[in-house]
Amino acid sequence: MPAALRACRDCKFITTSRDRCENCGSTNLTQSFYGMIIILDEERSEIARDLGIRKKGAYAIRVA
Ligand SMILES: [Zn+2]
Known part of the structure; x- marks a missing residue:
């Protein structure tokens, strides 16, 4: 599991x-979150820049 x-x-x-x-x-x-994005290259990712992410990894799109 x-x-x-x-x-x-x-x-x-x-x-x-x-x-x-x-x-x-x-x-x-929290275990209450929606969606997930994986940032593989925080330097080049526009999504990472938009979200203010500076480290690669998995991030929730929305946290309850
Ligand atoms: Zn944190």
Whole structure:
């Protein structure tokens, strides 16, 4: 069974961690999020630039 995914309410980073965002260190995580985008190259991605993402990884489109 796959680990539950959680999204960070502060930076939208998606993590399998239960209590801590691996991107910004926030403990403000939620399992209520919609959509997912994968940023592979944060330097070239226009989506990453639009969303203010500076690190590659998976991000929620909307966090509840
Ligand atoms: Zn975060």
